[in-house]
Amino acid sequence: MDLKEKIKQKKVVAGVVGMGYVGLPLMVEIAKNGIKVLGFNRGQEKVDKVNAGTNYIQDVADEELAELVRKGLVSATCDFSRIPEVDVICIAVPTPINNQKEPELDLVIDATKKIAKNLQKGQLVILKSTTYPGTTEEVVLPILEKESGLKVGKDFYLAFAPERIDPGNEKYGTGNTPKVVGGVDSKSTKLAADFFRLFITEVFEVSSPAAAEMTKILENTFRLINISFINEMALLADKMNIDIWEVIEAAKTKPFGFMPFYPGPGLGGHCIPVDPYYLAYKAKKMGLKTSFIDTASDIDDFMHQYVVEIAEKALGKKLLTEAKILILGVAYKKDINDLRESPALKVIELLSKKGANYDYYDPHVPNFNDNGVKKTSLEKIDSDIIRNYDLIIILTDHSSVDYEMVLKAANKVVDTRNAIKERAEKVLKI
Numbered sequence: 001m002d003l004k005e006k007i008k009q010k011k012v013v014a015g016v017v018g019m020g021y022v023g024l025p026l027m028v029e030i031a032k033n034g035i036k037v038l039g040f041n042r043g044q045e046k047v048d049k050v051n052a053g054t055n056y057i058q059d060v061a062d063e064e065l066a067e068l069v070r071k072g073l074v075s076a077t078c079d080f081s082r083i084p085e086v087d088v089i090c091i092a093v094p095t096p097i098n099n100q101k102e103p104e105l106d107l108v109i110d111a112t113k114k115i116a117k118n119l120q121k122g123q124l125v126i127l128k129s130t131t132y133p134g135t136t137e138e139v140v141l142p143i144l145e146k147e148s149g150l151k152v153g154k155d156f157y158l159a160f161a162p163e164r165i166d167p168g169n170e171k172y173g174t175g176n177t178p179k180v181v182g183g184v185d186s187k188s189t190k191l192a193a194d195f196f197r198l199f200i201t202e203v204f205e206v207s208s209p210a211a212a213e214m215t216k217i218l219e220n221t222f223r224l225i226n227i228s229f230i231n232e233m234a235l236l237a238d239k240m241n242i243d244i245w246e247v248i249e250a251a252k253t254k255p256f257g258f259m260p261f262y263p264g265p266g267l268g269g270h271c272i273p274v275d276p277y278y279l280a281y282k283a284k285k286m287g288l289k290t291s292f293i294d295t296a297s298d299i300d301d302f303m304h305q306y307v308v309e310i311a312e313k314a315l316g317k318k319l320l321t322e323a324k325i326l327i328l329g330v331a332y333k334k335d336i337n338d339l340r341e342s343p344a345l346k347v348i349e350l351l352s353k354k355g356a357n358y359d360y361y362d363p364h365v366p367n368f369n370d371n372g373v374k375k376t377s378l379e380k381i382d383s384d385i386i387r388n389y390d391l392i393i394i395l396t397d398h399s400s401v402d403y404e405m406v407l408k409a410a411n412k413v414v415d416t417r418n419a420i421k422e423r424a425e426k427v428l429k430i
Ligand SMILES: NC(=O)c1ccc[n+]([C@@H]2O[C@H](COP(=O)([O-])OP(=O)(O)OC[C@H]3O[C@@H](n4cnc5c(N)ncnc54)[C@H](O)[C@@H]3O)[C@@H](O)[C@H]2O)c1
Pocket: 017, 018, 019, 020, 021, 022, 023, 040, 041, 042, 043, 046, 092, 093, 094, 095, 107, 108, 110, 111, 128, 129, 130, 131, 163, 164, 165, 166, 167, 270, 271
């Protein structure tokens, strides 16, 4: 039976390489629809966890994963010689940037090589990792063809389909977020699109992998620029004694032509502060400019410093070095446990450089490594605990925190997220 027929009859077996924030929810979504999935990951730890039915990703329901493993629909391995057992291979490995803010494709290349060595006729490879336009055809395709001796479009198929998952989003997950797909030829596009239609409600086909790669970067650069723009507006509004949060609420009443973005202590997460640099890198190589991205990144850097400035202002005569400071929230956004690129870490670094000490409370992040020092979250907060600090800095507005209590008990607050709705003299906002 060829791949088209296997997809049609739902007899396809899926492989997912990279079982992280993207890969594991994808495996669960595929398997929930009765399709067998084999996950590939380097390092035994996650593989053992999955095979034991133990969840490690917040967006995945513990019991659901355990049940799918029990039913034999989900399993995992480190052994790439098992690639021939699957029909479709999704690659979801990290695509970070280095210190020079340039793409690091080593993990994509490593995964591709391991797949290539085991690639079979009739298989479909789908790159999902976020990357610059051209990666699928210029980086992945040559490795697959060279190492396997097979020819794309004839022996195997290749497409790019970006991942749009928004960790912590209760409304939109893998299954109901539309999927964009672009293959290296029309057959690859069609096969990949039909594969996703087995478990995703809406699939949108584009004419090439580069168009699909650019779609993802466009979406994330759009967010980068708009968040940085509203941060700049917040800085201006502050100097003009205008409450930016009130202005955004007012602007939101316009039913067309305006979309609200909110200020904060800086950008965070694995995507928004990283992905636009993939585009900037590619543009630079082609002698093109990305002025919006450069400006947005400068504003973002400034926001961390600005939070420290407001903290100093809030403390008045008391020095940062003498103050008892409590940070509320260190995750990069509300209600998740992900610290990657969290602006809180950058603010903490600046505070520490100025000699400040701090405690923190984050119900989602029980501990983290602050430059070699293990920091542990307070177990709880209440009025007595809050009162004990000179300054509370809200860096992430987790829903479970009682901000009214914080407002009542605190001596001074710096609120970077508008978590405290009431306006009070002791609360300084971005
Ligand atoms: N996290 C998100 O919210 C999000 C959203 C959209 C897109 N993305 C993109 O998806 C991709 C994956 O991100 P993530 O957040 O899932 O990463 P992650 O770090 O959570 O998971 C990646 C997994 O891949 C494994 N891995 C790394 N190299 C490997 C290799 N060569 N072979 C096999 N396994 C390997 C790691 O051990 C890890 O388990 C990135 O390109 C990212 O930009 C992420």
